[in-house]
Amino acid sequence: MSTQLLTVSGISKSFPGVKALQDVQFELNRGEVLALVGENGAGKSSLMKILSGIYSKDSGTILFEGQEVDIDSPKTAQKLGISIIHQEMNLMPHLTVAQNIFIGREPRVGIFVRERLLSRQASELLTRLGIDLDPDTLVEGLTVAKQQMVEIAKALSFDAKVLIMDEPTSALTVAETETLFTLIEALKATGTGIIYISHRMDELRRITDRVTVLRDGHYIGTLEKADFSIPKVIEMMVGRPIEEGARPTTRVREADDIVLKVEGLNTRSLLKDVSFELRRGEILGFSGLMGAGRTEVARAIIGADPRTSGTVEINGKAVSIKKPSDAVALGLGYLSEDRKQFGLLLEQDVNTNILLASLKDYTDGLGFVHTNKGKQTSRRYVDSLRIKTPSISSTTKNLSGGNQQKVVIAKWLARDCDILIFDEPTRGIDVGAKEEIYRLLNDLAAEGKSIIMISSELPEVLKLAHRIIVMANGRITGVLDNEEASQAKIMDFATRMGHEKEAVQL
């Protein structure tokens, strides 16, 4: 049996106004992990969608186990044994975990689904994969990280020869990522070939055997593990040197005004007595493991979730925020971790989305919208964040995942809020663009805006935040100044559970 699973060559694919792929090639062997890397919009997801039968290619050939194949539908891909974990989650929110995993393949008697058997099958699968999830919970109640684990379980429920993972870890934190890596090692040992897409450079060295680089839809090259280094990969990806500039450039002093004061915040589900202050010009990081309660703090403050007690003051005045629109009216912006649900109108164009939160700035007293002024703003953000789109009037859903995330960020930057809460702002964003975003956040802080930044990437928090609040199990377990903070110290606080039960881990 030959070791070659897939040989892909000469693949091209165009969309209106975009050459997504031009003459791209790569090979995948049995039992190896091939990383596929490139900037946002480089063509990674498009290539994978061709392999999984979602997009049709304009030209090129695909050999599967030495035979040329025509992957004309997702069904064909599945029959060949090509399974994909999508970058954008495709789960049905109103169905359970088990129903999502086996959708379309449920065990039945006649037309009736055998729910108990379905649940048991899912439970067996999840146990085998080491994923701690109840098969009978509804997907809509799950965090982004847990939803991602459902996607992973679903992809692994097929006996895949080729498993494609499109940014599987972007919403996962350290512990869940480790679970996934253990799974990957086990799959490799059984001969499965894995294509792994990620913007987390540190993961490449950990789990991949070879790295293939795309840039602007072109194949740039492939590096064997023996001769790859992260700087070399980045250079191939971006084709220009990256300026690593950002460090906290400003200092926050005791004397600076307190713009946001949260006291004794409690929620029924998780938060216990959360109190903190945010000063003018401060970037305040929130760290912690999955389920620690960081997103819940943001949601409780902006009125997306009910709180059982607790007060919020803005500029020294008690405010009553009952729903997210109250928060926006008070100058408090929230970039959600789940952009698909809350952040974007995918069917609308890029311009509309960028201006969505600040429309009133472009409307005069008579209700006329100054479209040109608005468009100028949109174009400015498209340039400064390097949003890859044919134009600002292109439909947002056609942008690559990372570029959609940049649009959400632009939306809140355009809104000119005094207080911004960013939840995982650089999720799915490539290395070069991350630096741009860090620079923009630093500039905002220097202008006197205040930012809460929730992030699972420790290096990012250390790089940007003046102070870091660490949470565990719904409580604040530590507050660190940037100078005294380190990854080890943060992890120490993040794993302090006291007498509480163990952290929610997958």
Ligand SMILES: Nc1ncnc2c1ncn2[C@@H]1O[C@H](COP(=O)(O)OP(=O)(O)OP(=O)(O)O)[C@@H](O)[C@H]1O
């Ligand atoms: N259905 C579509 N219609 C129009 N353009 C598309 C469509 N799908 C992808 N594109 C375009 O093709 C290019 C490549 O996108 P793709 O999603 O493959 O990038 P990517 O490498 O996966 O990026 P990211 O890291 O942001 O996920 C982008 O310019 C994107 O806007």
Ligand SMILES: [Mg+2]
């Ligand atoms: Mg993608």
